Amino acid sequence: MTAGPTTPAHPAGPTNPPLTRKARRRNRIIAVIGLTSVWVLLWGTFTWANLISGLVLSVVLLAVFPLPPVTFAGRIRPVPLARFWVRFLRDLVVASVQIARLAVRFGHPPLSAIIAVPLRVNTDLNLTLTAEALSLVPGSLIIEADRATGTLYVHVIGIRDRAEVERFRQGVLDLEARIVAAIGSPDELRRVTQPDPAGPPEPAHPEGAPR
Structure with missing residues (x-):
């Protein structure tokens, strides 16, 4: 099952302006923090060894494989950031239980979908x-x-019908909104909180895909 629009619902934003030296330094620090957080999450436990190894690995990766310049125009908001982490940890637990149920359930194998x-x-x-x-x-x-x-x-695994496709897509947009609320700029925050005047996009089906 494949579902979702194949064309963008919103026009691409403007090209990022050249970064200043201060902005590049700040973005490198943010990149190191982000990569280290992902490393610790992948291990599943917080230890000093995981933290230090993640920091070292992040610095080496950024030095050997420099990332393209990414503009961070927002600011960190502690309360929305805490809400994001609480909801993220809850989603981890719920999704783990759902996958465990699918693994032990008898009968037909679970359906899956590729959702845009x-x-x-x-x-x-x-x-x-x-x-x-x-x-x-x-x-x-x-x-x-x-x-x-x-x-x-x-x-996505465990998708049974169109309603679940739309529910998952809305869940991704809600996740995006929580991330933007935590670290986004005021303009980005407006884009995820104000409804699209054009309305929701009409799903398009690629040729040969089940409808």
Whole structure:
């Protein structure tokens, strides 16, 4: 089952302006913190060894494989950031239980779907953070990220009908909104909180895909 629009629901944002030396230094620090957080999450436990090894690995990765410049125009908001982590940890537990049930359930194997989700904030940082958060939750895996349109293509297990497709897509948009609320700029926050005047996009079915 493949579902979702194949064209962007929102126009791509303007090209990022050249970064100043101070902005590049700040972005490197943010990148190190982000990579280290992902490393600790992948291990599943917080220890000093995991933290230090994550910091060292992040610095080495950024030195050997420098990332393209990413503009961080937002600011960190502690309360929304705490809400994001609480909800993220809850989603981890719930998704793990659901996958365990699917693994031991008798009968037909669970259906899966590839769902296209156009994000409302088309920036490299938002695309990366949303994709990482989705991939860390059991049952969902990013198979492609279209940087030009800001669209994530997610493989999801346990999808049975169109209603669940739309429910999952809305869940991704809610995840994006929580990330933007935690670290986004005021303009990005408006984009995820104000409804789209054009209305929701009409799903498009690729040729040969089940409807």
